[in-house]
Amino acid sequence: MGQVNPKAYLALIFVCIAWGTTYLGIRIAIEHFPPFFMAGFRQTVSGIILLLLAFLNKKAMDLSWRNLLFQSFIGALMISMGNGLVTWGEQYISSGMAAIICGLMPLIAVTINLMMNRNERLSGLIVSGLIIAFIGVGLIFKDNLAFIQERTYLWGLLAVFVATGTWALGSVLSKKRFKPSNPVLNSGVQVTAGGLILLLA
Numbered sequence: 001m002g003q004v005n006p007k008a009y010l011a012l013i014f015v016c017i018a019w020g021t022t023y024l025g026i027r028i029a030i031e032h033f034p035p036f037f038m039a040g041f042r043q044t045v046s047g048i049i050l051l052l053l054a055f056l057n058k059k060a061m062d063l064s065w066r067n068l069l070f071q072s073f074i075g076a077l078m079i080s081m082g083n084g085l086v087t088w089g090e091q092y093i094s095s096g097m098a099a100i101i102c103g104l105m106p107l108i109a110v111t112i113n114l115m116m117n118r119n120e121r122l123s124g125l126i127v128s129g130l131i132i133a134f135i136g137v138g139l140i141f142k143d144n145l146a147f148i149q150e151r152t153y154l155w156g157l158l159a160v161f162v163a164t165g166t167w168a169l170g171s172v173l174s175k176k177r178f179k180p181s182n183p184v185l186n187s188g189v190q191v192t193a194g195g196l197i198l199l200l201a
Contacts, residue, residue, distance in 0.1 A: 023102070026087050027095040039087040040198030043079050047192025054185035062181040071186050072193035077170030079194020084201065085163035092156030100137060101160045102167075107133050109168035116172065 029038050054061060090098050107130055174186075 020099075023086075023090070023095040023099040026098075027090050030087060030091060035088040035091060036084055036198050036201040039084050040195045040201070043083060043191050043195030044199060045195075047188050047190070047195050050184055050188030050191060054182055054188050057182065057184060059182045059184075061185045063185075067181070067186075068189055071189035074170045074174045075190035075192070075194035076197055077166045077173070079191055080197040080201070082163045082167035082170065083194070084198045085159040085166075089156040089159035089163065092152045093160065097157075098160050101157070102164050104133060104137065105164050105168050105171075108165055109171050112168055112172050116176070 026039075033041075086098055086102065110126060111130070174190075
């Protein structure tokens with residue numbers, strides 16, 4: 001076995017903490033700011049920082065209109081629809097429920113990828129993962145079935161489910177068109193474009 005890089009573990013710990021608390025952070029923030037404005041502001045600022053880092057990095061960058069438009073489209077799916085609808089939906093459902101639904105994203109991405117790429121086939125492991133995941137979500141929803149009768153709660157659920165689907169679709173499409181270019185630039189364009197759309201919304 002190769003030598004373990006401690007930076008990889010630190011990065012994993014940071015992602016777990018940052019990603020795990022983001023839903024609670026959103027819930028607290030929307031108590032003070034309109035959902036789309038809050039999401040748009042934080043994403044636009046983040047995107048600008050990423051773009052500055054990309055230009056300071058001086059690695060190969062694809063600044064063609066084709067790439068910029070494609071990355072903006074991915075940003076609309078993942079940031080505007082994905083993050084934006086999660087933020088909006090958390091007005092009506094708990095941050096924990098939003099996190100659980102968004103946890104289905106990898107499995108939805110696998111399903112989308114299989115539908116788009118006929119060369120790939122379902123394996124027993126993938127099928128088992130899908131079944132276990134949906135059973136788990138179903139068991140969690142069992143205690144919240146009474147809330148579904150409330151229209152606002154139902155709208156919140158639907159918004160987060162749609163957000164999870166668009167994030168998964170954006171992830172799959174971005175990987176399909178992968179090119180050896182500056183990933184920081186591509187991420188910066190995605191986040192900035194997605195944030196600006198949210199601000200307009």
